[in-house]
Amino acid sequence: KAKADGGGGVRLFEDAMLGRIRARQSMKRDLGAALERRELHLVYQPLMDLGSGRACCVEALLRWDHPERGSVSPAEFIPLAEETGLIVPIGDWVLETACRQAVDWPADVSVAVNVSAVQFRCDSLPLRVAAILARSGLDPVRLELEITESVLLHDNDHNMRVLHALRKLGVRIALDDFGTGFSSLSYLRLFPFDKLKLDRSFVSDIGHSAQSEAIIRAAGEMGTALSMITTAEGVETAEQLAWLRAHGWSQAQGYFVGRPSRSPFIPASAAGETMSRYAS
Numbered sequence: 001k002a003k004a005d006g007g008g009g010v011r012l013f014e015d016a017m018l019g020r021i022r023a024r025q026s027m028k029r030d031l032g033a034a035l036e037r038r039e040l041h042l043v044y045q046p047l048m049d050l051g052s053g054r055a056c057c058v059e060a061l062l063r064w065d066h067p068e069r070g071s072v073s074p075a076e077f078i079p080l081a082e083e084t085g086l087i088v089p090i091g092d093w094v095l096e097t098a099c100r101q102a103v104d105w106p107a108d109v110s111v112a113v114n115v116s117a118v119q120f121r122c123d124s125l126p127l128r129v130a131a132i133l134a135r136s137g138l139d140p141v142r143l144e145l146e147i148t149e150s151v152l153l154h155d156n157d158h159n160m161r162v163l164h165a166l167r168k169l170g171v172r173i174a175l176d177d178f179g180t181g182f183s184s185l186s187y188l189r190l191f192p193f194d195k196l197k198l199d200r201s202f203v204s205d206i207g208h209s210a211q212s213e214a215i216i217r218a219a220g221e222m223g224t225a226l227s228m229i230t231t232a233e234g235v236e237t238a239e240q241l242a243w244l245r246a247h248g249w250s251q252a253q254g255y256f257v258g259r260p261s262r263s264p265f266i267p268a269s270a271a272g273e274t275m276s277r278y279a280s
């Protein structure tokens with residue numbers, strides 16, 4: 001069939017594939033130097049406490065300014081960093097940078113850091129987190145580690161040990177992107193998470209799908225019954241925020257509450273005021 005149309009379509013497809021593979025490989029190489037070249041930085045997105053209407057936590061999100069490609073999305077380069085193992089030094093840098101930054105924030109604000117499944121493979125993760133906390137001087141209760149269920153997919157014994165060791169340091173553990181994986185519910189049996197972060201795909205359905213609303217209600221009630229803080233991500237409208245508050249959710253995160261930015265607390269009082277506009 002390919003021959004009949006001259007093979008042009010096949011060749012175009014192969015060229016495109018090859019192009020993508022080459023781009024990935026060159027990005028992998030560049031990522032190796034990105035830390036030293038200071039091309040990485042963090043932006044911070046607030047989580048609002050729905051009771052007080054104030055920022056209670058700020059999530060650190062990684063950004064890469066590539067010299068030629070411009071801003072590369074973490075969705076694109078985190079998988080490359082995981083494949084090469086670079087996620088370990090990069091992840092340590094993220095943790096240290098976020099903890100040092102958080103020391104300057106109001107004392108009732110914690111910082112949330114995303115931790116990849118690959119970082120969990122190292123037995124030394126809890127030791128390194130402890131060292132970073134000590135160096136930065138951040139109170140461990142102000143650090144929250146966000147993991148997705150991919151952390152729990154393989155080698156449960158090892159990962160459970162690491163999770164419990166982290167918890168013993170006094171840091172909180174959040175289950176990120178809840179509801180998108182294959183067995184989110186069974187993971188809640190494996191480990192007592194401190195926080196459940198509902199994926200934004202559910203939140204965008206509020207007001208449009210009774211089915212999704214029923215699921216969000218049930219997830220919120222389950223989280224509360226399990227003594228978890230319940231956070232909804234991707235809140236983009238006042239209507240979504242009001243709905244979540246009315247249904248007992250503890251926290252909201254999303255563009256309506258605040259966009260990721262380099263300095264969420266400058267000036268601190270102004271940030272507090274912006275948030276309090278949405279307080280009940």
Ligand code: C2E
Nearest residue numbers: 061062074075078094114115116234235236253254255256
């Ligand atoms: P995540 O942890 O679920 O983070 C939330 C993502 O949703 C962020 O995308 C954030 O910018 C975006 N977001 C927040 N509010 C809204 C909203 O109202 N609407 C929409 N449409 N999107 C919203 P971002 O920064 O592109 O990060 C994507 C993912 O990359 C993160 O998802 C996280 O899994 C991963 N990631 C980011 N930084 C790090 C890091 O330092 N380490 C690791 N291992 N992963 C990271």
Ligand code: MG
Nearest residue numbers: 059114146176
């Ligand atoms: Mg996250």
Ligand code: MG
Nearest residue numbers: 176177197233
């Ligand atoms: Mg998330």
Ligand code: MG
Nearest residue numbers: 177199200233
């Ligand atoms: Mg997400």
